[in-house]
Structure formats: C-alpha cells, structure tokens
Amino acid sequence: MSSPHTTTLNYLDTPICEAVLKITELLKASYKISKNTLALLLLQEDPYTQALVKEKEEKNYTHIQEVVSNLSKQYSEPLRYVISMNRQKTVDVLVSQSVTVPKSSSFMISNFLNRLMIHPLTGYPILALVLYYGLYQFVGVFGSGTIVEFIEGTLFETYINPWVTSFFQALIPWAVIQELFVGEYGIFTLGIRYAVAIVLPVVGTFFIAFSIIEDTGYLPRLALLLDRSFKYIGLNGRAVIPMVLGLGCDTMATMVTRILETKREKVIATLLLALAIPCSAQLGLILALLAKSPHALLMWGGVVMGEFFLIGYLAAKILPGTQPQFFMELPPLRLPMLSNVMTKTYSRIQWYFMEVLPLFIVASLLIWVGQITGLFQWLINALKPVVLAIGLPAEAAIAVLFGFFRRDYGAAGLYDLQTKNLLTPNQLAIASITLTLFLPCIAQFLIMKKERGLKTTLWMTAFIFGAAFGTGYLLNQVLELLRIHL
Amino acid sequence: MTKVALVGSPNVGKSSLFNQLTKLYVSVSNYPGTTVSITRGKITIKDKIFEIMDTPGMYSFLPVTDEEKVSRKIIFEESPDIIVHVIDAKNLERMLPLTLQLMETKLNVILNLNIIDEAEKIGMIINTDLLEKELHIPVIQTVSTKGIGVLTLKDKLYELTTHHHA
Incomplete structure (x- = not known):
C-alpha cells in the first residue's frame, strides 16, 4: 500500500491529486484503509480521520495540515465542495455516455398522487x-x-x-x-x-x-x-x-x-x-x-x-x-x-x-x-x-x-x-x-x-x-x- | 472466509438483496432508515464460505447520522474483502459518486445496479459493459425483490475470491 495508485484518482483536479500524493507520503503509520481515502478525507476536514491520523502520526500531522491549508487557499469554495463537484462531473460524463433516458416518462399517475400526498x-x-x-x-x-x-x-x-x-x-x-x-x-x-x-x-x-x-x-x-x-x-x-x-x-x-x-x-x-x-x-x-x-x-x-x-x-x-x-x-x-x-x-x-x-x-x-x-x-x-x-x-x-x-x-x-x-x-x-x-x-x-x-x-x-x-x-x-x- | 459488505444509499434494496443471498430474513420497507445496525449471515458458494453484511444506508464517506457512521466503520475498520455497492439504477448519477469513493479504498468493489425493472419500465437503457470498462470494476444488474440476478452476483463474488487469492 506504499505507492499510491493514481488510476482511481485521475478524475480529480491536478492540484488536488498532487496534494493527495503529498499526504499519502506523509502517512507513515499503517492503516486499515487506503491512504488515498484517508488523504481525501483529510482534505475534506473529516473529524474522524483527523483524530485518527493525529494520534498515529504525531509530528507529521502538522505537515499534513500545511498541505491541506495550502490547497484550500487555491480555491474559493471549501475543499469538501470542490472534491464532490469533481466527482459529480466525472459521474455526469459517465452517465451521459452509458445511459439513455426517454424524454417523457410514464410517471403521470404516481406523480399526481405524490403531489396530493x-x-x-x-x-x-x-x-x-x-x-x-x-x-x-x-x-x-x-x-x-x-x-x-x-x-x-x-x-x-x-x-x-x-x-x-x-x-x-x-x-x-x-x-x-x-x-x-x-x-x-x-x-x-x-x-x-x-x-x-x-x-x-x-x-x-x-x-x-x-x-x-x-x-x-x-x-x-x-x-x-x-x-x-x-x-x-x-x-x-x-x-x-x-x-x-x-x-x-x-x-x-x-x-x-x-x-x-x-x-x-x-x-x-x-x-x-x-x-x-x-x-x-x-x-x-x-x-x-x-x-x-x-x-x-x-x-x-x-x-x-x-x-x-x-x-x-x-x-x-x-x-x-x-x-x-x-x-x-x-x-x-x-x-x-x-x-x-x-x-x-x-x-x-x-x-x-x-x-x-x-x-x-x-x-x-x-x-x-x-x-x-x-x-x-x-x-x-x-x-x-x-x-x-x-x-x-x-x-x-x-x-x-x-x-x-x-x-x-x-x-x-x-x-x-x-x-x-x-x-x-x-x-x-x-x-x-x-x-x-x-x-x-x-x-x-x-x-x-x-x-x-x-x-x-x-x-x-x-x-x-x-x-x-x-x-x-x-x-x-x-x-x-x-x-x-x- | 470472505467478508462481503452490502453498502449503498438508503432504500435501494440492500436488505432485500441480503435476504435473497442468505435466505435469512431482515425487515424490508419502502422508506429510508429501516436498517439501523449491521446484520450478518453466512453462505456457501461452491466450495467457499462468505460472510455477508447488511449495512445501514450511507450517502458518502462524510457521515451525517449515526447509522451512516455504523456503515463507514464497517468499511474502515473491518476491511471487508469485497464491497457490493448496491444502487438504485434509476438514480445512477446521484449514486455513482459513492462508487468512486469506495474504489479509492482499493478494496474489491462490485457495482450492483438494483431495481433494474423500474428503470426499464420508464424506458432507461443502461450500457453495463461500458460502465464496467470505464470504471474497471464488475457491474451487474439485479431485481432484489424478485431474486433476479442473484445468481450472477454469487458467481461474481466467487470469481473475485479466486482472483484475490491467486
């Protein structure tokens, strides 16, 4: 698990990808979950992950925080939002390629009932x-x-x-x-x-x-x-x-x-x-x-x-x-x-x-x-x-x-x-x-x-x-x- | 023994799929929040034993409610060998972001397009092969309430364990 796969991350903006890479290198302890996941959650300021990593890494944790704050300075929106928009964009492209939806749906009756309720x-x-x-x-x-x-x-x-x-x-x-x-x-x-x-x-x-x-x-x-x-x-x-x-x-x-x-x-x-x-x-x-x-x-x-x-x-x-x-x-x-x-x-x-x-x-x-x-x-x-x-x-x-x-x-x-x-x-x-x-x-x-x-x-x-x-x-x-x- | 976790948004049919796989019974309803804790069941596929876990619904890796925390804990701390991401085929675009997050964990992920009958009924056509090719994970279709596609899922689970241990 030492070398981070970037294959699953290539949908993210380049600066985010780079930050993930930096953080995974700073994560020295062993974890039950992939370092990519941890890095992304750290970028999104997830309290559970922050507590976990803080305890395990001690010194490196401040370096990690630096990476996070440096990255967040590059965006006007919170990283949480940016990352989920990245994902949604990828998903939307994927769905538009692989799914055809009919123009009009036959939801008439249940739509009507729905509104009544x-x-x-x-x-x-x-x-x-x-x-x-x-x-x-x-x-x-x-x-x-x-x-x-x-x-x-x-x-x-x-x-x-x-x-x-x-x-x-x-x-x-x-x-x-x-x-x-x-x-x-x-x-x-x-x-x-x-x-x-x-x-x-x-x-x-x-x-x-x-x-x-x-x-x-x-x-x-x-x-x-x-x-x-x-x-x-x-x-x-x-x-x-x-x-x-x-x-x-x-x-x-x-x-x-x-x-x-x-x-x-x-x-x-x-x-x-x-x-x-x-x-x-x-x-x-x-x-x-x-x-x-x-x-x-x-x-x-x-x-x-x-x-x-x-x-x-x-x-x-x-x-x-x-x-x-x-x-x-x-x-x-x-x-x-x-x-x-x-x-x-x-x-x-x-x-x-x-x-x-x-x-x-x-x-x-x-x-x-x-x-x-x-x-x-x-x-x-x-x-x-x-x-x-x-x-x-x-x-x-x-x-x-x-x-x-x-x-x-x-x-x-x-x-x-x-x-x-x-x-x-x-x-x-x-x-x-x-x-x-x-x-x-x-x-x-x-x-x-x-x-x-x-x-x-x-x-x-x-x-x-x-x-x-x-x-x-x-x-x-x-x-x-x-x-x-x- | 291979640990398999069924995860996904609330009300996509995880519990009914669990019932079909294990022939056990957990309560199934048409509203989110029926499952608030983990249910486990053991099954044998050919010569291998699998532990199947039914989890409460979760929307993403950033949990809001306790039930979501329960599910995340399973993924993060129990290191399941295989994650079956169960989704409502009608709402692909809202559910795939979690698939991406699950893939980032580097655990084995199967994407399970459930309730495919309702999607077909409104005329949706889903190109499963293309999804499989783009995502690089197995994608299967099921109708868990009627037991359709459950055998395919079992085959895929078995296949993954043979790759896994090879």
Missing part, C-alpha cells in the same frame, strides 16, 4: 383517510372488535376456558396450584388468554395495515407533509419515521431514533415516544375500549396529541440548539408486494409474541406468588389512593399495576373491567389517557438506557410518571368541575 390542503385529508380506514376501521373495529369478540367471547369463554379449567382441576387436586394455572390471574386464564385472544388479533391487524402502508412509500411523503408542524417541537420531518414506527412498537422506534442527526433531536424523540406515542397493542386495545363511547375516544386523541405537541414544544424550548435542515430521499410510490407484506407481518407478530408471552406468563407467576405472600394485595392497596385520585374505581388498581409491566397488559386489564361494565366513559377516557402516557414496557426502558444513557432515562421516566398521573388527575378535576359526562 405532500400538499397540505390534500395531504391532511389523505392522512385522515389512512388513519380512519387503516387504523380505526381495520385495527379498531375489525381487529379488536370483531376478531377479539370471536376469539375471546366465543372460543375462549364458551369452549376453551371451561375445558382447560376442568382439565386442570381434575389433574391437580390442590386449589393453590390450580389457581396458578386457571385462577383469576392464572397462567392460562390470564396470561395466555390475554396474549392469544386480546393482544394477538390487535397486533396482527395493525402489523398487516402497517406493512401495507410501509411498502407503498407513503411514510416519507408523510414526513414531508408533517415537516413544518414538527419544527415547533424541535424536530424535522425525518423524525416522522420513528414516530410512526412507534405506533407499531415504541421499543423498535427508540432504536430507529439513530437516524436523527443531533443529540437534541434524539432526546426529544425518545421522550415523546415514551410519553405520547401509543404502541400497536395499546392502540388497538384503547380503540376497542373506547369504540363504544366516541366522545371518550375523541377526548383521548385530543389530550394525547395535545400532550405530544406541548411537551415537544417545551422540550425544544429548554434544550439548546437548532434543528438541522430536512431532506429525505423520496422513494417511488409502489404497489405493495403481497409476499413481502406477509413475511414482514409474520416476522413482526412472531417477534412480538415471543416477547410478550413469556412476560405475561411471568406476570401471572408473580401475581400468584404475590397473592400467597400478601404482597399483591398490599401493592393494590397502596395504589388505590392514586387510582381513586384520578377518579377511577378501586378495582382499576389491578389494571394500573399491570400497566407497570406493560402498557398493553394494563390496557387488557381495563378491557376486562369494561366488559364487566365497571367503568363510565369518563373513567375510561381518564384511564386510557393515563395508561397511554405511561412508559410502555420494561423492554423500552432498557433500550432507552442503551441509547440515551442511564441518567437521561431516569429523568425521563420520573417525568413521565408525573406527567401521566398528573394529567389523569387534572383531567378528572376538570371533568368533575364542569360536570361533563362523556
């Missing part, structure tokens, strides 16, 4: 349609209504539960052990039933809808559409992608905040994901809970969205810095491929299921141990004042306790309460809002810790707890004071 006047109605049919009708009404009612109400309640219960009662003579499997919070009657009968249909329909939307290329257009509103919360359109992904799974989305450019954006996005973006399991269950009381549903949507923008706005004010310019590749609009939608949905459901099922089972086990030792009852009693303070019946303490494990587990608990007609629409709205604002699950906490560090995560978690219960409390007071019944 991006323009605010038509874009927002399209977004509303996507949300209404994709989310509300398909996931809310069909998935968590029709399918859950069938699997939960018909299959489990009438056939499976009685059969499994009598099976375990015949198999195990001890009532305590029976409780573990088929009691009120049993591994089967609670853990597996929640996972299979309630969460699976909801998450399944959501992932189908989401995979289809993803494959069409709608999301980057949504990013462009929302870019302007996101400016107010210290983010740009780029952050739309993790936010929308968060509707699928907040944990996954927290990892995707890596695509954001600055630390400030990452912190704001992580906080908003944990606070105000409900994940698919929650979303579906909440849609199912509130589908019968549309006013409560509107209130839930309004408060959660309001909180999203308010906290985002405040965070942007508090955290110093400006958001970077937004640009994103717009992929073409495509018809989704059935096979891709199916594999993607399948792999996501599988991943999700493997993640929640053990947790649900462990939760049943913990509750069982808690009941025997009296700890469960103690915790519920301890939570009761909090639950009563936000205007919920004492029974909801169990759902809130579940919510600490996972928000969707808590929402499933609420779903159980609602089918027993224990909650008024007001209480439903408050409970759903409080649970939505909660940190979604332990997995997300761990990912937050990994991506943002322990200190930031603990601050965020403390804030989120306060915000969730504070909002519930305030809302209850306001509704009481104004005597509003949803």
Whole structure:
C-alpha cells in the first residue's frame, strides 16, 4: 500500500491529486484503509480521520495540515465542495455516455398522487383517510372488535376456558396450584388468554395495515407533509419515521431514533415516544375500549396529541440548539408486494409474541406468588389512593399495576373491567389517557438506557410518571368541575 | 472466509438483496432508515464460505447520522474483502459518486445496479459493459425483490475470491 495508485484518482483536479500524493507520503503509520481515502478525507476536514491520523502520526500531522491549508487557499469554495463537484462531473460524463433516458416518462399517475400526498390542503385529508380506514376501521373495529369478540367471547369463554379449567382441576387436586394455572390471574386464564385472544388479533391487524402502508412509500411523503408542524417541537420531518414506527412498537422506534442527526433531536424523540406515542397493542386495545363511547375516544386523541405537541414544544424550548435542515430521499410510490407484506407481518407478530408471552406468563407467576405472600394485595392497596385520585374505581388498581409491566397488559386489564361494565366513559377516557402516557414496557426502558444513557432515562421516566398521573388527575378535576359526562 | 459488505444509499434494496443471498430474513420497507445496525449471515458458494453484511444506508464517506457512521466503520475498520455497492439504477448519477469513493479504498468493489425493472419500465437503457470498462470494476444488474440476478452476483463474488487469492 506504499505507492499510491493514481488510476482511481485521475478524475480529480491536478492540484488536488498532487496534494493527495503529498499526504499519502506523509502517512507513515499503517492503516486499515487506503491512504488515498484517508488523504481525501483529510482534505475534506473529516473529524474522524483527523483524530485518527493525529494520534498515529504525531509530528507529521502538522505537515499534513500545511498541505491541506495550502490547497484550500487555491480555491474559493471549501475543499469538501470542490472534491464532490469533481466527482459529480466525472459521474455526469459517465452517465451521459452509458445511459439513455426517454424524454417523457410514464410517471403521470404516481406523480399526481405524490403531489396530493405532500400538499397540505390534500395531504391532511389523505392522512385522515389512512388513519380512519387503516387504523380505526381495520385495527379498531375489525381487529379488536370483531376478531377479539370471536376469539375471546366465543372460543375462549364458551369452549376453551371451561375445558382447560376442568382439565386442570381434575389433574391437580390442590386449589393453590390450580389457581396458578386457571385462577383469576392464572397462567392460562390470564396470561395466555390475554396474549392469544386480546393482544394477538390487535397486533396482527395493525402489523398487516402497517406493512401495507410501509411498502407503498407513503411514510416519507408523510414526513414531508408533517415537516413544518414538527419544527415547533424541535424536530424535522425525518423524525416522522420513528414516530410512526412507534405506533407499531415504541421499543423498535427508540432504536430507529439513530437516524436523527443531533443529540437534541434524539432526546426529544425518545421522550415523546415514551410519553405520547401509543404502541400497536395499546392502540388497538384503547380503540376497542373506547369504540363504544366516541366522545371518550375523541377526548383521548385530543389530550394525547395535545400532550405530544406541548411537551415537544417545551422540550425544544429548554434544550439548546437548532434543528438541522430536512431532506429525505423520496422513494417511488409502489404497489405493495403481497409476499413481502406477509413475511414482514409474520416476522413482526412472531417477534412480538415471543416477547410478550413469556412476560405475561411471568406476570401471572408473580401475581400468584404475590397473592400467597400478601404482597399483591398490599401493592393494590397502596395504589388505590392514586387510582381513586384520578377518579377511577378501586378495582382499576389491578389494571394500573399491570400497566407497570406493560402498557398493553394494563390496557387488557381495563378491557376486562369494561366488559364487566365497571367503568363510565369518563373513567375510561381518564384511564386510557393515563395508561397511554405511561412508559410502555420494561423492554423500552432498557433500550432507552442503551441509547440515551442511564441518567437521561431516569429523568425521563420520573417525568413521565408525573406527567401521566398528573394529567389523569387534572383531567378528572376538570371533568368533575364542569360536570361533563362523556 | 470472505467478508462481503452490502453498502449503498438508503432504500435501494440492500436488505432485500441480503435476504435473497442468505435466505435469512431482515425487515424490508419502502422508506429510508429501516436498517439501523449491521446484520450478518453466512453462505456457501461452491466450495467457499462468505460472510455477508447488511449495512445501514450511507450517502458518502462524510457521515451525517449515526447509522451512516455504523456503515463507514464497517468499511474502515473491518476491511471487508469485497464491497457490493448496491444502487438504485434509476438514480445512477446521484449514486455513482459513492462508487468512486469506495474504489479509492482499493478494496474489491462490485457495482450492483438494483431495481433494474423500474428503470426499464420508464424506458432507461443502461450500457453495463461500458460502465464496467470505464470504471474497471464488475457491474451487474439485479431485481432484489424478485431474486433476479442473484445468481450472477454469487458467481461474481466467487470469481473475485479466486482472483484475490491467486
């Protein structure tokens, strides 16, 4: 690697080529990457390369800097720009020789659709349609209504539960052990039933809808559409992608905040994901809970969205810095491929299921141990004042306790309460809002810790707890004071 | 074992090509940023073992986001034996500058014109032979979502290792 090839560099202006040659001669240490590449990056003042070379070369580094500054004096534009223009010129020549492009393209329909999706006047109605049919009708009404009612109400309640219960009662003579499997919070009657009968249909329909939307290329257009509103919360359109992904799974989305450019954006996005973006399991269950009381549903949507923008706005004010310019590749609009939608949905459901099922089972086990030792009852009693303070019946303490494990587990608990007609629409709205604002699950906490560090995560978690219960409390007071019944 | 890195701009089909090559599964979507970390898979072509790496999208050697830094790190610190530069054939002029940068590393580079079906659909004709001659690197065409051209890519990978070790 000692002699620099100039064959791959001959497209560069002669002075640049000469500078590269000089720098490669000054690079004495051994590197894992070619010296030409390093030299060019040094000319472009890349901080990573500067740090690397400075450490390895010591004395020569000042000579290298001289070469760089001598060269940059010869140009009025930054070398970064000059070098990339050199490349682009070469590429343009090459492309003009080897590619023939037809004069008129047949992009008419997709161009038209494209413009409709991006323009605010038509874009927002399209977004509303996507949300209404994709989310509300398909996931809310069909998935968590029709399918859950069938699997939960018909299959489990009438056939499976009685059969499994009598099976375990015949198999195990001890009532305590029976409780573990088929009691009120049993591994089967609670853990597996929640996972299979309630969460699976909801998450399944959501992932189908989401995979289809993803494959069409709608999301980057949504990013462009929302870019302007996101400016107010210290983010740009780029952050739309993790936010929308968060509707699928907040944990996954927290990892995707890596695509954001600055630390400030990452912190704001992580906080908003944990606070105000409900994940698919929650979303579906909440849609199912509130589908019968549309006013409560509107209130839930309004408060959660309001909180999203308010906290985002405040965070942007508090955290110093400006958001970077937004640009994103717009992929073409495509018809989704059935096979891709199916594999993607399948792999996501599988991943999700493997993640929640053990947790649900462990939760049943913990509750069982808690009941025997009296700890469960103690915790519920301890939570009761909090639950009563936000205007919920004492029974909801169990759902809130579940919510600490996972928000969707808590929402499933609420779903159980609602089918027993224990909650008024007001209480439903408050409970759903409080649970939505909660940190979604332990997995997300761990990912937050990994991506943002322990200190930031603990601050965020403390804030989120306060915000969730504070909002519930305030809302209850306001509704009481104004005597509003949803 | 030969290390192969699939690199290129976001949303050009690296993950779907990875799935086709390895018969493993990583999530594929129609928007940039689906892949944020490296996925690895091993395959055998004839009598040789290859490690294939799927990388997050990158636009150039001067990274802006963390995901781009991840990809650059793979190229700079893991010294892959072969780099497959996956590009969207429709946007040749925007993507070839990275090809030039990859070639400067003196690693083996294959230029992979992906999504060639969409380019053909709008009537684009690409002279692959001329590109190969001008760039002095192998250029191949694929449609990764449908598995078209994957065998050619495997042949090229194998060919490069035999040259490499000769």
